Structure formats: structure tokens, C-alpha cells
Amino acid sequence: MSRKPTDVPAPPPSLRALLPAHPQSRGPELPQRHVELKRKRQAAACETCREHKTKCDGNRPSCTACLRRGSECKFEAGPKETHSQALKRKFDSLQGKASSLQQVYDLLRTRPEDEAWSIFRWIRDGESPESILQFVHHGDLLLQLSLLAETGPQTDRFTSTSDARGIDAIP
Template identity: 30%
Template sequence: MAGPYRSILPMPRPNEHLGNPMAETSQKRHTISLACQRCRQKKVKCDGRRPHCEACSTKEAECHYNDDPENTTHAHLIRDFRRLEQQQKELLEVFDMLKTRPQAEADVIYQHLRLSNNITSLLSLFNKRDPAPQIYISSTSTTNPRQLDSQHSTTTNTTD
């Protein structure tokens, strides 16, 4: 089979390619966190070298990086993580209030939760442990939570 074709060799085993000049050494491509503005605009792979990346150097173009730390993917992930952590904490507080408060008060909290989509205001309203729990107990099924907001604010204003 001596033709214009090269012979097909079996796949080399690991560490066997060291002495074999036919084996190609493949390097893993390194990802970078931020590409330069020109590479982003041209949609070219940027190697992230500073002050000039390889793509800009070969084209003799100006290489500029936008290093705004607020706009990095890492910063977005941290912000989202903190927001979700706070949201989880608030939801666990509401769940704990529903579990531990007396039934009448838990019913009012539940009604307020269904009518409002702001957990933070719910927590600030019911988490104060003010000396007027009779508002919650006496008005379990007849008062809606918006009326409780006004009753709660007048009660807390008179006790201050």
C-alpha cells in the first residue's frame, strides 16, 4: 500500500507521545475573564494579554480593556448570590413566623402574605413584636391586611 497516502497509526497511549515526533501536543485553550474592546467588537478570540493582546498586536490596533469591576460576570454572580441569600433569609423568617405565632396571628400573617407581594414590608409589620397583639387576634377574619397596616401604624405611634 505504497501510494500517496500516509499510513494510519493507532492512537498513542498516554505518555507515549513524548518520544514520537508525529504526535501533536494539544494545549488546552485558556479562557479569559475579559476580552479587549476590539476583540469583542470584531468577535475575535482574545488572549487577554496586557497591555496589548495578540490579536491587536498583529493588526497593530489600539488595545483597550474595560475594567469596570461592576460589570464583570463575577460581580453579577456575587450580587445575585447576595440578593438570593437575603430573599431566602426573609422567606425563612416568614415561614418561622407562620410556624411559631398563635393561630389567629398566623392567619392574619397568611392573609397579608396573599394580598401583598412585598415580603420586606410584611416582616417589618409583623416582626416588631409590639405590645399590641390584640389587633391581630381580634381581627382575624374580618379585617384585611391593608386595614391592619393603618391600625398597626396608629397603635405603634401611640405607644412610642
């Protein structure tokens, strides 16, 4: 037994079927209920509202609660960022800085004394750990390139072989 989409199931016997209302007659006017709009939920509260455990409307540069209190309004999270996302971003940033500092420390321990003093002077001059690492790594690369240029191809000590691109390679 197939049903057509226009078939309407019959109402249970105890209920009578309702007809649609006429468009002109609305019937008795019902009192309109006062509907309160829900407050838009913010991704993250400002630090002052978090500290006071109050609702924050997220207005920037200063939220309503901070304006009312007369306190400084500071957001750790971005406008579309949750508090946990801000913490993760901050953690990743700190982890990167710690890694750079550890690498600079390792350079100070392992490099010859004159190079370690140069690195120390860069630190005293206010260079960032990232720029110090770049200086050292670029310096190492330049040193390797200059050593290669000084020695040149030494075919008398090594036998040259040709690779697939036709470039001489030393095994």
C-alpha cells in the first residue's frame, strides 16, 4: 500500500480536524509576550572581569563592567579567540622562546672561547636569541662555503664521478 504525498493521515477519532484560519480574520488578539533578547556570549572575558568573576560584554577597548568600575580593561585573547586558544598561543610562543634560549646557551657552552665571547657580546648588546642563532648559523654556512672555495675541486686526491645531471660529484 503506497501513500501519496498529498494523503493526510486521518486524525484520531477523539479529535476533530482543524481547518486553516481565514487570512482576513485573525481571531482574538493575544497579548504579546515581552521577549528578552539573549545576551550574545563572548568568546573570552577581559582579565578584570575574569578576576572579579563578573559577566563581560567583550566591548573593546574597554568593556562596560570595567568602564563602570573605572578599572583597566585588558584582553589576553583576540576578538574571535577563546581563553583556551589564547593560552595555547601563549604557551607555543613561550616554548619557542625557551627553545631559542636553550640553543644560545648550548652555543655558549660548546663553541670555542673566542666565539663564545662574541656571542656573549651580542647578548650584552641586546640582540635577540633568534638573531644570534641566525648570525651563528649563517656564519657557519659562510665558513663552510669559504673552506670549499679555498680547497676547490681536488681531483688528485679524490676520483670524480658524474651524477645523473652531469655535475661532477665527489663520492
